[in-house]
Amino acid sequence: MNLDPLSLYLHIPFCRHRCAYCDFNTYTSLGDLQSEYADALSREVRQVGELAEAVYGGQRPSHTLFFGGGTPSLMAPADLGRILAAARAAFPWTPNVEITMEANPGTVDKAYLTAVHNLGINRISFGVQSAIPGELALLEREHDFATAVSAIHTARSVGLHNLSLDLIYGLPGQTLQSWQQSLQAALALQPPHLSLYCLTIEPGTPMMRWLENGRIPLPDPDLAADQYQLACDLLAAQGFRHYEISNWAQPGYECEHNLTYWRNREYLGLGAGAHGYAHNVRYHIVKQPRVYVRRMTESTPQTFPLSAAVAGSHPVDEVEAISDTLITQLRLLQEGLDLAAFAARFGRTLDDVHGETLTQLESWGMLEKSNGRLRLTPKSYFLSNQVFYRLSS
């Protein structure tokens, strides 16, 4: 009987406007569906909770919940409240439960933040992205930096201190100086957590069209590497712990929910387009919110963790489990991969599985072993995908 706490990811697929670089599962014309969607999501939570109880003979607690999107902060507190009540009843919260909501700075005010805090949301991740007006315009974000500053102050004024800010580097036309300006403006706000992402220009986005028709230049990967290094240096000097490739935290403010992913532990993905991993199964939910609502209303569930809205699933075999373990745990820069735990789980050492590749990556100075753990070296942080590619092929 496995009654270990697990994590819940809850997808909210609504935005007011689609940003130029966005390829997330989000929709700008479905605002009228929000209340019905909240009911469907509550139903899915209850359904998966019942399936879990049937399999485990008891309720599994939840230690983290994460409202991601889309723009979860567009959802009315009453709708969020129904979802949270269902989640708490189906997967009782641990005493220190972390409940995060992604928020766009322009969508929140004091009344809203007070209401969501009262519902139990205790961590906000603000999509700030840049402090430079021209960069925010290029990304087609709806807010300006002053709005982000105001949202952060308001969050603190209602007792929400566990805050994270997202920033983007590697933008077309962004310089080392403008990146430094954004970083310093963000640091002046003293956030306990920062997520810094390198822009990927995805197929089908307006930004890809602009690139193809020459309206914007192709970002320079060497400059992006310099921007990443600048961030590493600046944040280290400010006492941040670089605990994951793209994430920095003041001690004690690491994102517990995302640590679940990076430790390759179980999480339930709920809501349109969500992905999940539990009971040795990976699965994803139908993407289109109207189809999702219909499935949750008309269809019947399968077995844990597969609700009525599942679009696909597969059991995780050993090859995939080894690859997932490596790719997720090596993202944790200090923790790394516990070599004894790996051998205990898979019945053979990592050297047995990947000896030649490991030797090569160590000789190139991209991986290092110490104190029974395998870690990326600082030299390979920015090139980690190349390490992961070699270890998963």
Ligand code: SF4
């Ligand atoms: S706010 Fe986020 S999810 Fe919504 S369109 Fe912009 S990048 Fe995409």
